[in-house]
Amino acid sequence: MAAIETPCIKVCVMDAASGLCAGCGRTLDEIARWGGMNEAERREIMRQLERRTTSVNSSTSPRQT
Secondary structure, three states: OOOOOOOOOOOOOEEOOOOEEOOOOOEHHHHHHHHHOOHHHHHHHHHHHHHHHHHHHHHHOOOOO
16 A cells, blocks of 8 residues: 655644644644545645645744844
8 A cells, every 4th residue: 555645744833823734734624634535635735735835934934123
């Protein structure tokens, strides 16, 4: 059996404002359902993650003064 591709980078910190994990960009629901999703569902979420993580990380980064 092949391993399921995952975006998890073991940085599990949920951003309260967006509801997304700062590490992988998934919602808690997506994380919980990941193993039961079919490949098409996982690939669709993977397609969205770069935009999501950029958004989350820019909103949680410390501001430089």
